Amino acid sequence: MKGEIIAGLAIILFFALFLYVAASNTGADWGGADGEAEGVIAELTEGTYEPWFEPLIEPPSGEIESLLFSLQAALGAIVIGYFFGYYRGKQSA
Amino acid sequence: MHIMEGFLPHPWWEVWYALSLPVVAYGIYRMNRLVKERRETLPLLALAGAFIFVLSSLKLPSVTGSCSHPTGTGMGAILFGPALTAVLSLIVLVYQALFLAHGGITTLGANVFSMGIAGPAVGYLVYRGCTRLNLHFYLSIFLAATLADWATYLVTTLQLALAFPSATGGVVGSFYAFGTVFALTQVPLALVEGVVTALIFKYIIQVKGDVMVKLKVIDEKGLGKLREAIPA
Numbered sequence: 001m002k003g004e005i006i007a008g009l010a011i012i013l014f015f016a017l018f019l020y021v022a023a024s025n026t027g028a029d030w031g032g033a034d035g036e037a038e039g040v041i042a043e044l045t046e047g048t049y050e051p052w053f054e055p056l057i058e059p060p061s062g063e064i065e066s067l068l069f070s071l072q073a074a075l076g077a078i079v080i081g082y083f084f085g086y087y088r089g090k091q092s093a
Numbered sequence: 094m095h096i097m098e099g100f101l102p103h104p105w106w107e108v109w110y111a112l113s114l115p116v117v118a119y120g121i122y123r124m125n126r127l128v129k130e131r132r133e134t135l136p137l138l139a140l141a142g143a144f145i146f147v148l149s150s151l152k153l154p155s156v157t158g159s160c161s162h163p164t165g166t167g168m169g170a171i172l173f174g175p176a177l178t179a180v181l182s183l184i185v186l187v188y189q190a191l192f193l194a195h196g197g198i199t200t201l202g203a204n205v206f207s208m209g210i211a212g213p214a215v216g217y218l219v220y221r222g223c224t225r226l227n228l229h230f231y232l233s234i235f236l237a238a239t240l241a242d243w244a245t246y247l248v249t250t251l252q253l254a255l256a257f258p259s260a261t262g263g264v265v266g267s268f269y270a271f272g273t274v275f276a277l278t279q280v281p282l283a284l285v286e287g288v289v290t291a292l293i294f295k296y297i298i299q300v301k302g303d304v305m306v307k308l309k310v311i312d313e314k315g316l317g318k319l320r321e322a323i324p325a
Contacts, residue, residue, distance in 0.1 A: 003231070003291065003292045003295045004292065006288060006292075007288050007289055007291075007292040010284065010285055010288040010289075011285060011288075011289075014153075014281055014284075014285050017156060017281060018153075018154045018155070018156075021154075021155075021156050021158060022154070025158050027158070028157075028158025028159070029158070029159075030154050030158060030159060030160050031159055031160065032094055032152065032159065032160050032161070033094040033157075033159050033160065033161040033274050033275055033278050033279075034094040034095060034096070034097050034195075035159075036159050036274045037094075037096070037097075037100075037253060037271060037274050037275065038097065038100065040253075040257075040267075040270050040271055040274055041100065041253070041257055043270070044257045044258075044259050044260070044267055044270065045257060049100075049102070049257070051097070051098065051099030051100050052099050052102070052199075053098055053099035053197065053198070053199045054098065054099060055098045055190075055194035055197060056191065056198070057191060057192060057194065058194040059192070059193060059194060065193060065194075068192055068193050069150045069152070069193065070150070072146055072147075072149075072150040072185075072188065072189075073146070073147050073150040073151065075143070075146055076142075076143040076144065076145070076146030076147035076148075076150070077143070077147055078143075079139055079140065079142070079143035079146075080140060080143045080144065080147065083136055083139065083140045083143075083300075084296055084300065087136070087300035087301060088299070088300055091299075091300060
């Protein structure tokens with residue numbers, strides 16, 4: 001149980017930290033770090049850098065993007081759940 | 094968070110492709126041999142890949158007021174080493190670059206290098222080093238996974254700093270600028286990834302500890318001790 005408790009506490013602490021920052025820093029917009037890097041690039045090159053290649057397919061909306069991200073997580077989670085379920089069941093059989 | 098499509102100018106995108114390709118090729122060769130000769134390791138390979146899938150889809154908020162995602166590559170690195178982990182990361186990165194406009198095809202070389210090669214190499218070396226120092230198993234896993242995650246974003250920072258040196262501070266100046274965006278945001282995420290990876294390893298020890306011995310991740314004696322500590 002010790003491992004689970006430590007992991008649980010770490011995750012709770014992580015979100016507590018998030019809530020604290022969210023409450024104390026009202027200017028935060030919680031955008032992606034990659035988007036922020038784009039801002040830094042614009043600053044460093046004084047806005048002269050233009051990306052020379054565009055993504056071939058862009059998710060048409062934020063909803064569809066989160067759908068595809070959820071799909072990615074779900075696929076991984078199925079495999080992980082199957083792995084542990086199958087081998088634990090085999091052990092106790 | 095990966096470097097976005099079109100955001101690495103010539104010659105940098107080619108440089109990172111050139112550095113990544115041989116490692117990925119070697120990883121594919123190793124993976125083929127593993128699949129043919131040691132079929133008992135396949136479930137663990139699937140697990141390591143699936144772990145990268147899940148973790149790299151979770152965009153989490155961090156102390157800097159922006160979001161990033163963990164990598165999940167520490168597990169693969171500890172079990173199979175960096176070359177195979179590079180192949181697993183490539184699969185995820187191609188999916189995200191093609192369908193999600195996250196990362197990109199032109200920056201794929203750089204992103205494979207940071208997430209698939211540099212991070213896992215650090216994780217692998219840290220794990221091996223910790224084992225040699227006789228550190229506790231779970232502590233070694235925690236350190237390896239945390240540092241693999243963090244090293245990934247340090248390398249991303251370096252890649253951008255090299256491509257966009259600041260007019261006043263040069264590469265070092267822009268390293269700081271990108272560092273606050275990537276490396277700093279990643280610190281709490283990396284710590285959580287380390288803890289979660291260590292916990293998952295407890296379950297792997299339970300169900301597939303024997304395969305870990307075969308992969309030389311842990312020796313027979315260490316496995317026995319760890320199994321004793323887990324109540325059935």
